[in-house]
Amino acid sequence: MAAIDTIPPRPFRPSARLLGAIEKVAIPLGALIASAILFSCFLLLLGKSPADFFQLVWRGGFGTSFSFQNTLQRSAPLILTGLAFAIPAQIGLTMIGAEGALVLGGFAAAAIAIPLVSSGMPVALTLLLMAIFAILAGAGWNAIAGWLRHARGVNETISTLLLTYIAIAIMNFFVEGPLRDPASQNKPSTMPIGKDYMVGSIPGTDVHWGLVAGVVLAVLLYFLMARTTFGFAARVTGGNPRAALAQGLPVGKLIVSCSAIAGGAAGLAGFYEVAAIHGQANASLVAGYGFTGILVSFVARHNPLVIVPVAIMFGAIEASGGLIQRRMDMPDATALVLQGIIFVVLLASETLHGRFAIFKPSSEVDRT
Amino acid sequence: MDAQVALPAMAPPAPAAASKRGFGLETVGMTKVFGSLTALDDVSLKVEPGEFHALLGENGAGKSTLVKCIMGFYQPTRGQLLVNGQEAAIRSPHDARANGIGMVYQHFTLVPCLTAAENMVISRADVPGFIDWAKEKKALEAFMERMPFQVPLDEPVSGLSAGEKQKLEILKQLYLDQHFLILDEPTSVLTPGEADEVLGLLHDMARAGDITVLMITHKFREVNAFADRFSVLRRGAYVGGGTVGEVSTEDMSRMMIGETQIRKSAARVAEVKSATQLELAGLFVDDNEGLPAVEAVSLKIQGGEILGIAGVSGNGQSELVEAISGQRPLTDGRIFINGKPFESTRADFDRFKVFGLPEEPLRNAAVRRMSVAENIAFRSFDKPPLASLGWWLKPVAMRDKAAGLIERYRVKTPSPETPIENLSGGNVQRAVLARELSDDVDVLIVANPCFGLDFASVAEIRAQIIDQRNKGAAVLLVSEDLDEILELSDRVAVMSEGRITYVAPIGETDRNTIGSHMAGH
Numbered sequence: 001m002a003a004i005d006t007i008p009p010r011p012f013r014p015s016a017r018l019l020g021a022i023e024k025v026a027i028p029l030g031a032l033i034a035s036a037i038l039f040s041c042f043l044l045l046l047g048k049s050p051a052d053f054f055q056l057v058w059r060g061g062f063g064t065s066f067s068f069q070n071t072l073q074r075s076a077p078l079i080l081t082g083l084a085f086a087i088p089a090q091i092g093l094t095m096i097g098a099e100g101a102l103v104l105g106g107f108a109a110a111a112i113a114i115p116l117v118s119s120g121m122p123v124a125l126t127l128l129l130m131a132i133f134a135i136l137a138g139a140g141w142n143a144i145a146g147w148l149r150h151a152r153g154v155n156e157t158i159s160t161l162l163l164t165y166i167a168i169a170i171m172n173f174f175v176e177g178p179l180r181d182p183a184s185q186n187k188p189s190t191m192p193i194g195k196d197y198m199v200g201s202i203p204g205t206d207v208h209w210g211l212v213a214g215v216v217l218a219v220l221l222y223f224l225m226a227r228t229t230f231g232f233a234a235r236v237t238g239g240n241p242r243a244a245l246a247q248g249l250p251v252g253k254l255i256v257s258c259s260a261i262a263g264g265a266a267g268l269a270g271f272y273e274v275a276a277i278h279g280q281a282n283a284s285l286v287a288g289y290g291f292t293g294i295l296v297s298f299v300a301r302h303n304p305l306v307i308v309p310v311a312i313m314f315g316a317i318e319a320s321g322g323l324i325q326r327r328m329d330m331p332d333a334t335a336l337v338l339q340g341i342i343f344v345v346l347l348a349s350e351t352l353h354g355r356f357a358i359f360k361p362s363s364e365v366d367r368t
Numbered sequence: 369m370d371a372q373v374a375l376p377a378m379a380p381p382a383p384a385a386a387s388k389r390g391f392g393l394e395t396v397g398m399t400k401v402f403g404s405l406t407a408l409d410d411v412s413l414k415v416e417p418g419e420f421h422a423l424l425g426e427n428g429a430g431k432s433t434l435v436k437c438i439m440g441f442y443q444p445t446r447g448q449l450l451v452n453g454q455e456a457a458i459r460s461p462h463d464a465r466a467n468g469i470g471m472v473y474q475h476f477t478l479v480p481c482l483t484a485a486e487n488m489v490i491s492r493a494d495v496p497g498f499i500d501w502a503k504e505k506k507a508l509e510a511f512m513e514r515m516p517f518q519v520p521l522d523e524p525v526s527g528l529s530a531g532e533k534q535k536l537e538i539l540k541q542l543y544l545d546q547h548f549l550i551l552d553e554p555t556s557v558l559t560p561g562e563a564d565e566v567l568g569l570l571h572d573m574a575r576a577g578d579i580t581v582l583m584i585t586h587k588f589r590e591v592n593a594f595a596d597r598f599s600v601l602r603r604g605a606y607v608g609g610g611t612v613g614e615v616s617t618e619d620m621s622r623m624m625i626g627e628t629q630i631r632k633s634a635a636r637v638a639e640v641k642s643a644t645q646l647e648l649a650g651l652f653v654d655d656n657e658g659l660p661a662v663e664a665v666s667l668k669i670q671g672g673e674i675l676g677i678a679g680v681s682g683n684g685q686s687e688l689v690e691a692i693s694g695q696r697p698l699t700d701g702r703i704f705i706n707g708k709p710f711e712s713t714r715a716d717f718d719r720f721k722v723f724g725l726p727e728e729p730l731r732n733a734a735v736r737r738m739s740v741a742e743n744i745a746f747r748s749f750d751k752p753p754l755a756s757l758g759w760w761l762k763p764v765a766m767r768d769k770a771a772g773l774i775e776r777y778r779v780k781t782p783s784p785e786t787p788i789e790n791l792s793g794g795n796v797q798r799a800v801l802a803r804e805l806s807d808d809v810d811v812l813i814v815a816n817p818c819f820g821l822d823f824a825s826v827a828e829i830r831a832q833i834i835d836q837r838n839k840g841a842a843v844l845l846v847s848e849d850l851d852e853i854l855e856l857s858d859r860v861a862v863m864s865e866g867r868i869t870y871v872a873p874i875g876e877t878d879r880n881t882i883g884s885h886m887a888g889h
Contacts, residue, residue, distance in 0.1 A: 231761075239735030242695055242731060243732060248694055248713045
């Protein structure tokens with residue numbers, strides 16, 4: 001307190017806000033660089049060249065228009081699953097169930113498509129209904145975890161993880177049983193929705209519309225959290241539930257709503273996986289997008305807008321997997337090792353926020 | 369030293385312990401710098417053997433830093449520590465212990481489910497892998513016999529009263545052969561009677577030369593009654609000291625506060641006309657373990673009245689306040705305001721103009737990482753003019769409103785955008801005050817509003833509370849500080865073991881009566 005009066009004016013003193021913003025960028029960036037160095041050590045141990053590796057990631061992710069489109073294709077679900085982690089994170093919940101909501105959403109879309117397609121429903125209406133069912137399935141599924149958290153104090157991280165396994169089991173049950181397309185011999189799947197009913201590409205590209213949906217949703221959710229009373233109340237609840245209760249905020253409703261929004265985003269990702277990529281629901285839906293989304297959200301520090309570029313970066317790593325496999329003679333899991341290292345380093349770097357004096361305006365150092 | 373403690377039964381008990389006496393301690397030019405902040409500035413302090421020395425100072429004056437340097441938690445930037453005139457290198461709490469310096473903390477460090485005997489044995493530095501309890505018990509009983517006061521050895525600590533626990537903490541230090549005791553506000557969890565008893569015992573042992581006591585406190589009454597000498601710190605520096613009895617309380621407090629102007633308490637308007645009435649009707653509340661914490665509490669508070677609830681910490685007061693402010697469900701009972709049922713929802717908070725100043729504002733009333741402006745907007749963010757259409761925020765309006773309140777309530781902050789966690793405790797509380805008291809207030813729920821604040825902030829916050837009472841608000845004040853209750857209340861209630869055991873107008877009661885009810889008599 002006393003320090004405020006006694007600090008002499010200095011020629012340039014960056015505002016608290018600017019310093020905070022720099023810190024928010026610098027720490028995850030530093031963590032990414034540290035992970036790259038660690039991963040290089042791993043490559044050197046294997047006798048591979050890190051320079052080759054990062055060059056190939058660049059080429060496989062962004063090098064040609066084909067590879068860039070491949071990257072964008074893969075980043076579309078990552079944006080949505082990243083949002084599925086980021087929104088609960090803002091209200092203080094660690095929900096890792098995007099994978100389950102994605103699978104269930106994709107399955108719901110494929111399942112509802114079967115009667116719609118066979119009855120000859122118009123394409124646009126069919127896709128709309130598929131998307132709505134996917135969103136509702138994901139939202140409802142994840143809302144269970146939110147409700148359990150609020151009403152019964154069940155740890156949401158555990159419950160979302162377990163719900164993910166249940167979701168996958170539900171899909172497997174139907175895909176291998178009642179809803180199995182008899183023609184799918186080796187890989188049990190639902191009936192294909194057919195070429196005519198597939199979501200098309202953005203004109204001039206091979207990238208499906210899921211990318212646009214992801215970007216639009218990211219912008220909408222950014223404004224929802226930053227500029228609406230709902231987002232404000234959610235941030236108060238996330239920052240201090242006791243203060244939120246003392247302000248009479250509807251903490252339970254907020255928690256369930258944020259959980260549902262998250263599940264809906266992941267469910268929408270499932271819809272695009274079915275309607276734009278696979279054309280049917282099968283085990284290919286369980287591709288790990290839900291879990292990579294956690295990583296995306298952490299790198300973006302749970303900011304919906306930042307999730308978009310970060311998702312594209314991770315999309316590039318995934319897109320370059322094949323190239324690395326062929327050129328460097330390395331297994332497919334190499335990308336997973338890189339992701340794992342990034343995740344651990346990133347979690348460790350979370351503890352560094354507020355630890356560096358250079359990010360603190362000197363006037364705010366206080367005697368406590 | 370450890371060997372003596374480990375095998376007390378083998379050495380002839382009495383002489384071994386009796387040879388240990390309270391010893392003197394001195395800091396010379398002790399300085400501790402944290403980054404750009406000098407928390408401790410060239411402090412030289414001398415405590416004579418067998419003395420009861422009081423260390424006075426406001427919050428943030430550097431008392432804890434000094435003690436932490438003596439205990440080896442911090443390494444001083446400059447300066448020396450002399451034990452019995454010899455320079456002592458204390459690099460860790462372990463070294464302090466080896467030098468016979470022990471500390472009793474503000475809050476208990478006992479394991480509740482273990483007995484007193486078990487607590488003492490496990491606190492030793494050299495607990496053996498296999499404990500021969502029969503032998504230890506014998507040694508402990510012999511030790512207890514030599515002590516001027518006793519606690520039951522075989523009862524779980526959870527069954528002891530606060531006073532007994534504090535005595536056990538002191539006995540534990542003596543058992544560990546520590547003869548220089550540092551006590552950090554040791555009476556804050558005790559009733560006035562228990563406090564006097566414990567301090568009296570310490571005083572007598574120091575007088576006999578068995579121990580030396582250095583006690584951190586801000587209660588002048590305790591200093592005058594029990595201490596031999598005192599020292600005062602202000603803003604990290606030694607500003608004075610002397611012999612108790614030779615210096616008046618006014619001079620002591622002037623040393624602590626310095627030149628800061630303290631706002632005079634707002635005058636209490638004698639008869640306030642107000643139609644407001646807060647009624648708590650048979651409230652029952654459970655604690656975190658599901659055990660009843662508040663039982664059948666019924667109280668009526670009129671507008672223009674402050675009802676102070678006194679009680680030793682942990683007798684259900686926090687649960688009561690949490691239940692009224694919506695942080696904890698009521699298991700039974702109703703709350704009525706002006707005869708109409710009240711629920712702890714946002715709509716009712718607004719409808720009945722209910723506001724609150726909770727204890728520890730950063731824990732109960734603010735979000736650390738959100739800005740001062742956002743924190744000030746908690747009550748109004750969803751209403752015009754801060755929101756249009758009921759859902760779209762207007763950050764500029766929010767900032768403007770905050771800027772006005774920051775100025776009016778003199779919140780010291782670099783900008784409205786600064787995260788509130790960067791403010792000092794007094795300024796956080798002032799920001800909360802600005803939020804809660806700037807509109808019309810009919811009902812005000814206050815809990816330990818001044819805990820941990822400097823004198824200037826305390827005086828200002830108390831004046832604001834009186835002000836609201838004078839304007840006709842019904843004020844429920846829960847405080848563990850009896851002086852605060854006596855200063856502010858129109859009526860006093862005492863809460864003990866979850867029940868209201870005593871209610872009286874302030875003019876018809878006194879400190880001792882309240883104290884004995886706090887102790888459960």
